[in-house]
Amino acid sequence: MPRTAETSESIDRATARFFKVLGDPTRIRIISLLTTGPKNVSEIVEQIGLSQARISTHLACLRWCEFVQAKKIGRQVEYSLNDPSIEHLLALAKQLSSVREQHLASCTRIGPDWI
Amino acid sequence: MPRTAETSESIDRATARFFKVLGDPTRIRIISLLTTGPKNVSEIVEQIGLSQARISTHLACLRWCEFVQAKKIGRQVEYSLNDPSIEHLLALAKQLSSVREQHLASCTRIGPDWI
DNA sequence: TCATTATATATGGAAAACCGGATATATCCT
DNA sequence: AGGATATATCCGGTTTTCCATATATAATGA
Structure with missing residues (x-):
């Protein structure tokens, strides 16, 4: 059964959300x-060095989207x-992004402040 | 040479930005x-059905981060x-996210409106 | 039971991202 | 040169995301 435009659009939305969850430095660090x-929350908090509350909401996000x-x-x-x-996926993305590390680092925001 | 904590943190930031660029439905559709x-801008605009201006800024974003x-x-x-x-990368992510399509679709925002 | 420890959630505010609409630039055609 | 076409950029406003702080829940031990 071929996919209609709507279902592929729906998958694209799901995929974008999937990526958006991965689009935060803290969540990448946790993953x-x-x-x-495996690590418990205290260990994660200690390693990452952010507040327990912050880590916990990031974990809730990752948990909800079934990354963890x-x-x-x-x-x-x-x-x-x-x-x-x-x-x-993460290994592949890290490889691709480390090639462009300096470049990506210089992009502090998405939007017309590129250049 | 082993990586220090700081450089791995820097890669994680780059990777997160990399993912953040992918974390938008329109950009996923373009990719x-x-x-x-290959497609020119008019063709992309026609296929996606958003304004030329909007497509153009998304393209600028993808271009800047060297996806295109x-x-x-x-x-x-x-x-x-x-x-x-x-x-x-996209194929892998689509596969992973299509498995969870319904679930991800039900998540309209990142933040404490999960449950 | 009461205090302590481990984790989760709520809230308000700041920053970032997205969008629509207007405008600029560059190329082609007459 | 002047107009038309293709693409890029700017601007103000709305929505989304992130954070700091405070508070709630749940399990353990005295």
């Missing part, structure tokens, strides 16, 4: 950290990646 | 369209993808 194995899984152990919650494909 | 071959190349031919400008890896 990168989790590629080294949460497992409650006593009073801690252990987070882990829930799909190995994410690691592939 | 998807360009996977079928622009080639001036007479008074038209022909755009094309400038790295086949982008296609792989």
Whole structure:
């Protein structure tokens, strides 16, 4: 069954949201950290160095979009990646973006302040 | 030479910006369209159905971040993808996000309106 | 039970991104 | 040169995202 224009548009919207979730430095750092194995919230907070509240909302975002899984152990919650494909995707993206690292770093905002 | 925490942080920032550029439905649609071959601006405008001005700024964004190349031919400008890896990345992301399409569609904003 | 620890959520404000509409620039044609 | 066409950029306003701070919930231990 061929896809209609509407369904491909709908997938594009989903894909854009998917990417938007990945489009935040803190969330990338969290995902990168989790590629080294499961971590509980305190460990993540310690590694990243932001407030627990901030980390927790970023984790909620990643959890909602199913990038990560949460497992409650006593009073801690252990987070882990829930799909190995994410690691592939991230590795590929890191490779592509590290080539352009300086260039991308010089772009502090999306919009007509390029140049 | 091992990477220090700062340089990995810098790559993470670059990667996040890389993803942020991909985190817009219109830009995803443009890139998807360009996977079928080079197109000039008028063709892109026609296919996507947004104003020429809007398409043009999205193209500027993609061009700046080197997702696409622009080639001036007479008074038209022909755009094309400038790295086949982008296609792989997009295909992988589309696959991952189409699995969660309904779920991602139900998320209209990033932030505490999940649940 | 009460205090403590670990994590999650709510709220208000600042910054960033997106859009529509107007305008500028560059090329072609007569 | 002057008009038409193709594309790019600017501007003001609205929406979205991010953050800091405060507070809520849940589990543990005294």
